Amino acid sequence: MSQPRGEIEKRGLWSSGLMFILAAAGSAIGLGNVWRFPYITGTYGGGAFVIFYLGCVLVVGYPLLVTEVVIGRSARKNPVGAFKTLSRENKFWTLVGFLGILSGFVILSYYSVIAGWTLDYFVKFVTNDFAGKGRDEIISAFNQMISDPARQLTWHSIFMGATIGIVIFGIKEGLERWIEILMPLLFLSLLILLVYGLVRGDAVGALRFLFEPDWKKLVLTKSGEFTPRPMMEAMGQAFFSLSLGMGAMITYGSYLGDEVRISRASAMIVFLDTLIALVAGIAIYTILFANKLAPAQGPGLTFKVLPLAFVQMGGVGRVLAICFFLLLAFAALTSAISLLEVVTAFFIDDLKLSRRWATLLGGVGIYLLGIFSALSYNLLKGVHIFRDKDGNPMPVLDSLDLLATNYLLPIGGFFIAFFLGWFMDKVEKKRQFLEGKGSERLYKIWHFLIRYITPVLVFILLVFEIDKHLGLGIFE
Ligand code: PHE
Secondary structure, eight states: OOOOHHHHHHHOOOSSHHHHHHHHHHHHSSHIIIIIHHHHHHHTTSTHHHHHHHHHIIIIIHHHHHHHHHHHHHHOSOHHHHHHHHTTSOHHHHHHHHHHHHHHHHHHHHHHHHHHHHHHHHHHHHTTTTTTOOHHHHHHHHHHHHTOHHHHHHHHHHHHHHHHHHHHHTTHHHHHHHHHHHHHHHHHHHHHHHHHHHHHSOHHHHHHHHHSOOTHHHHBOTTSOBOSHHHHHHHHHHHHHTTOSSSHHHHHHTTOOTTSOHHHHHHHHHHHHHHHHHHHHHHHHHHHHHTTOOSOOGGGHHHHHHHHHHHHTTHHHHHHHHHHHHHHHHHHHHHHHHHHHHHHHHHHHHSOOOHHHHHHHHHHHHHHHHHHHHTTTTTTTTOEEEEOTTSOEEEHHHHHHHIIIIIIHHHHHHHHHHIIIIISOHHHHHHHHHTTTOOHHHHHHHHHIIIIIHHHHHHHHHHHHHHHHTTOOTTO
8 A cells, every 4th residue: 555655745744743643633622522521421320421431432432543543544545535445446345435424414514503502602701691690590591592593503604614614725734733722722721610610619529420330320211221322322422522433533544644653643632532521521510510400401511501610700700711612612613624524525536526616515515404403492493303212302403413423423433443353454454553663462452452342342232222212123
């Protein structure tokens, strides 16, 4: 697979291993850490869910991240092109690449709506909307916001517009430099919230909720029946948070220089992503319990709870809130770019479109699909697609999120692992792993996991989930 250095450079390369880590961390760190992780942890009862999630990150997430980067750097193509090349034009594997494009399409459509919420809260704090308001008013501001269709559509349009603009004009490179400054600032503002929460909030309550396992909650519905859904959600969250299963990391790996040690770069990304999710989670739950709220707040959790702390902090809190929501919107933007980039790269390579038309076609299509999500808590309130683990119907946005994280990403991830473990050229994958002084022993462990453990675990959970929740009833 080795291509001449000049060719590779023409296609584009990260200026250093560090730039790759920053860009990949920019894709990984986003709403998944600050919005999704805290809220689904609340939905599934904390403790056992968090521990199972951390296990999934180690056994499924990390090995798969290494796998995607190995595939990307080896093929130096977008996911569809990569599978086409590495499988020598096999139709089936090319289809797996397509599945990734579809996931990117679905995820970005609702991701943009949530990102819009952060912009709305940014403006709320700029205009000092919460001044003098009490707990219940602050919390109900969330429901007011999502039940306003015009407002939802406006923010969705603005966020998708920004994402499309950046991907079209290729000012991505400039933006990546900002990651270096803005990501640490986001982290810093989360740390301030964490310290505030630990000191002024209910630290014991939060830590017990997040780390004290009650294993029943991981496998049973409210009425005491077996359900694979919480385990599936934990695994899906590992995929979502690390941007795995759809080829985003294949794409980013395709720009990675040959001298970088993939196992180490990937470990950094996993560490940062998990750290930020945990910090956000602990901060939010200290404040939540101090305000005597229930963890199962649904997708609004972060937006209901954090403003409570910001308002309680007074004037400093307002400044911190303005910075925080802006930084979060930026983190969402760097993730959104990676989602749109996968779709765009595919249209460029395979439909032979120019970058401008490829981005517009993908971006506008995603925008249109996103309208359903923007309207899902107002005009489309009565429309439901999937059901949750207790059988309650779910709105459009929640359903699309479930479809992507519980089905599309894990199915994609399964095939990606399966491909590398069983079909990819042995010499090539080993060469990629060992490049930059990779360890032989770690290679053996990784290869064992990706061959026998990762795909098997994903497969088993998928079969149970599909059986139980799509109603096949094989195991009844
Ligand atoms: N990882 C991103 C986040 O946590 C979301 C994402 C998923 C980005 C899949 C790209 C691919 O916000």
